[in-house]
Amino acid sequence: MSVYRPNRKADASKFYVCEFLIHGKRIQESTGTTSKTVAKEYEKRRRTELERAAAGMPTEQKANRIRSVQEIVTPYLEGYELNHRAKSVLFSKGRLSHITRILGAVLLSDLTEDKVRGYIRQRKRERRYRVGRSTWNSANSAGPSVNRGRCCGRKCGSWKSERT
Secondary structure, rough: EEEOOEEEEEEEOOOOEEEEEOOOOEEEEEEEEOOOOOHHHHHHHHHHHHHHHOOOOOOHHHHOOOHHHHHHHHHHHHHHHHHHHHHHHHHHHHHHHHHHHHHOOOOOOOOHHHHHHHHHHHHHHHHOOOOOOOOOOOOHHHHHHHHHHHHHHOOOOOOOOOOO
């Protein structure tokens, strides 16, 4: 629809804003640029992206659609080490190591709720037959450990869950 510089209390913004309608919903976003030509290109690209999303078509670039779980977890852990305590880093590495071992080769586009349930079943089987725990409750085997691993997986974005 339009690209303009908003006037706010007598001083104009230095960045352009784009405004348009998609399926009856008004979209108004800053383009983050001071060039009107670049702002118009941003509006065109953003409108196309939202229309593709509404039609159920992929909006990401092809390189981002064909990434595996391993390709998501590795940079997440590298960034996690910079901002967290050593104990937290060890905890996350321990939980995400199971995810990458079992689901690491799975593409994000193929990661479904059934595959996540399969991961949970496999982790529970692994823990159920572990030797050396005298007070082991086989009915609730590995529940907390598996749930912590799922939580780490959601944090790094390797899968989305209905329950957060």
